[in-house]
Amino acid sequence: MFFEYSDNREKIPDIVSHTKLPDFWNGKRYYSLDAYLKHTYGEKMYKLSLNGGMTCPNRDGTLGKRGCIFCSAGGSGDFAAPASLSISDQIETAKRNISSKVSCNKYIAYFQAFTNTYAPVSYLRKIFMEAITNPDIAILSIATRPDCLDSDVISLLSELNEIKPVWIELGLQTIHPKTSNFIRSGFSLSDFESSVFALHNSGIKVIAHVILGLPNETPDMMLDSVSYLGKLSIFGIKLQLLHILKGTDLCTYYEKHPFPVFTLTEYCDIIAACLELLPPQMVIHRITGDGPKNLLVAPLWSGNKKQVLNQIQKNLKEKNTWQGRLFNN
Numbered sequence: 001m002f003f004e005y006s007d008n009r010e011k012i013p014d015i016v017s018h019t020k021l022p023d024f025w026n027g028k029r030y031y032s033l034d035a036y037l038k039h040t041y042g043e044k045m046y047k048l049s050l051n052g053g054m055t056c057p058n059r060d061g062t063l064g065k066r067g068c069i070f071c072s073a074g075g076s077g078d079f080a081a082p083a084s085l086s087i088s089d090q091i092e093t094a095k096r097n098i099s100s101k102v103s104c105n106k107y108i109a110y111f112q113a114f115t116n117t118y119a120p121v122s123y124l125r126k127i128f129m130e131a132i133t134n135p136d137i138a139i140l141s142i143a144t145r146p147d148c149l150d151s152d153v154i155s156l157l158s159e160l161n162e163i164k165p166v167w168i169e170l171g172l173q174t175i176h177p178k179t180s181n182f183i184r185s186g187f188s189l190s191d192f193e194s195s196v197f198a199l200h201n202s203g204i205k206v207i208a209h210v211i212l213g214l215p216n217e218t219p220d221m222m223l224d225s226v227s228y229l230g231k232l233s234i235f236g237i238k239l240q241l242l243h244i245l246k247g248t249d250l251c252t253y254y255e256k257h258p259f260p261v262f263t264l265t266e267y268c269d270i271i272a273a274c275l276e277l278l279p280p281q282m283v284i285h286r287i288t289g290d291g292p293k294n295l296l297v298a299p300l301w302s303g304n305k306k307q308v309l310n311q312i313q314k315n316l317k318e319k320n321t322w323q324g325r326l327f328n329n
């Protein structure tokens, strides 16, 4: 099945080659989120990390108490504002926090911390409406788990999607059950697939996360996960370098059983191989990682994000390759 979105992504040429990379890729060899936003909305936007004050079934004892092995105390929402503030106040605080570094008129409200559909629908409606009706917010992006999207929640998301675009971020991380058990994700690939199809049927864009560098995964296994997502026709992907952060169970495991982590060169090579397998119209929402520097244990080179991004682009040029080069639906 190839899902068609009703925005202007059909402008993307069918054939993308090194002699004709789309202008709106802005000189990059992949379709970045930045390029998508400028191409689709005509302007740059920044994400405001928000905290809806929810927990996660993988932490509150419903499925488990320790969470995913890599999950930090902030539930992967380490940059979000405190949940004690109202959503409107969080939006204003987050805007103030980035105002000295960036300038833009529209923002993406990003519910990032923990599982952001793990609450009664009436509560979800209240907080999401507060965000989506804010005049400065152009897009609502919600990070959640595939097993926390029942039909009532999807129907709410569909309603919100009529007001402004709603994106759902799902942390798949890997398609391999053995790794999935190791990281304690607590859901199956078929849970993920069912959610993607239900969201697609409601016209909601899906962004999937994959972690590159999980223990005991070979590069081929990582490429299997990426290739699977390429064929699922989702809107976007986050390619996330495995970060080992202080205070996580993964860090304890790493100290007891040190496992190899990517070097920068190896990471650039795996990213190039991933991009080649993805369709050219899939938006690359992340290509490295954003872990808090003060908690980063390994790989330390990933702390210099600008250098990593430059090196990725340089490597793609040297290899004369680009997103979609080997994509075969």
Ligand code: SF4
Pocket: 056, 057, 058, 059, 066, 067, 068, 070, 071, 072, 075, 076, 113, 114, 115, 145, 171, 185
């Ligand atoms: S699903 Fe997300 S919030 Fe829940 S334990 Fe895993 S990483 Fe943490």
